[in-house]
């Protein structure tokens with residue numbers, strides 16, 4: 001019998017088409033894997049009945065030759081995506097048992113194309129975090145461990161459940177969201193492929209909002225090709241999201257295997273950080289060599305405002321979050337903690353419903369937007385954002401097709417190891433990824449090697465607006481050179 005869980009989406013698609021197995025068999029195999037992997041805490045809600053019903057329905061369609069591009073493929077959904085009649089919490093106590101009466105646009109497109117939902121995946125509360133430790137359901141465990149150690153490591157965040165589940169073969173792919181790195185950093189920590197599309201490429205409608213000018217949905221998968229397959233279904237114009245762009249969705253998969261000969265790849269000197277681990281530096285050099293061997297031209301570039309990206313992000317993102325999260329007041333959704341007056345009810349609900357990190361962001365955001373400080377913080381951060389965007393535009397104007405950087409400054413760290421005393425320690429994880437959100441550009445993280453302790457490390461490629469195809473072509477080159485990485489099963 002074929003191993004039904006370690007295939008890629010592309011392989012499963014062939015198997016389903018050849019009738020080697022049914023979607024129900026594929027779905028059952030994944031449901032069993034999920035059940036055996038509860039130690040990872042990747043799923044916050046398993047939906048086996050719904051999964052089997054969807055699989056049966058799609059099997060009937062496949063039999064009639066009406067499958068759709070994702071027919072019968074079992075996926076996991078980050079709990080930030082509203083799923084009709086299925087509990088959606090953003091992993092916050094404040095949403096309680098909220099059951100949306102509507103489906104997010106991105107997930108509805110996946111179901112339109114025949115995918116099967118296995119359940120909802122854990123994430124940092126409201127997607128605020130880089131380790132999946134702020135979830136009200138508790139941390140997710142990375143299926144990867146340091147060689148010879150059984151210390152529990154984080155899978156990164158905020159899409160930690162998505163990354164962990166895909167790496168541990170619990171689902172064939174997953175939805176995720178990225179506001180400052182939440183797709184790419186967990187992908188790098190788990191040896192999966194993560195794509196943050198251009199701002200406006202995927203609809204944000206029905207996704208719990210964190211920072212609306214930065215949030216973007218994207219896939220996490222086990223290969224570059226699989227990420228391209230998922231992207232095609234997730235992307236597209238949606239009149240319900242005014243920031244979604246009306247542009248045809250290309251066949252991203254066609255970019256896989258396309259020659260990268262003659263492409264100009266920028267290596268930004270500002271990303272060479274002091275104290276960067278030698279392994280990360282080495283991986284970066286190796287990645288550049290692979291692209292060169294494939295015919296690309298490497299050029300040194302400068303993105304001079306890089307050093308301001310993280311501080312500016314940690315003003316803009318909390319500012320937007322404080323405004324977006326004002327709607328959670330105990331009146332309409334989820335948790336309500338009574339008080340003697342309506343004001344006290346709001347206060348009690350928000351004090352009890354939000355976790356520490358979310359409260360911190362709401363306070364920072366409220367402060368930087370307040371009358372006396374707006375110009376000094378928020379407005380200035382927005383100006384910095386424009387300069388960061390311009391840095392990239394200047395490079396692209398000089399003919400650079402894409403930019404190669406490390407995805408993260410280190411490999412996965414231990415649960416409870418970072419950010420306890422100083423939140424900035426955690427924020428530093430996003431140093432290579434936030435610039436991309438600030439500029440609205442597409443970025444992909446591809447597994448590229450391992451550190452001395454046997455943990456995966458990823459490389460990031462940053463592209464021109466709406467040129468995800470180039471990222472898929474380049475990502476495939478890296479994947480072919482580096483090979484695939486699978487964690488040894490211990491759970």
Ligand code: GLN
Pocket residue numbers: 127128129130157158177178179180181182183210317430
């Ligand atoms: N780690 C970043 C933050 O905490 C990014 C999170 C995200 O992309 N959702 O804000």
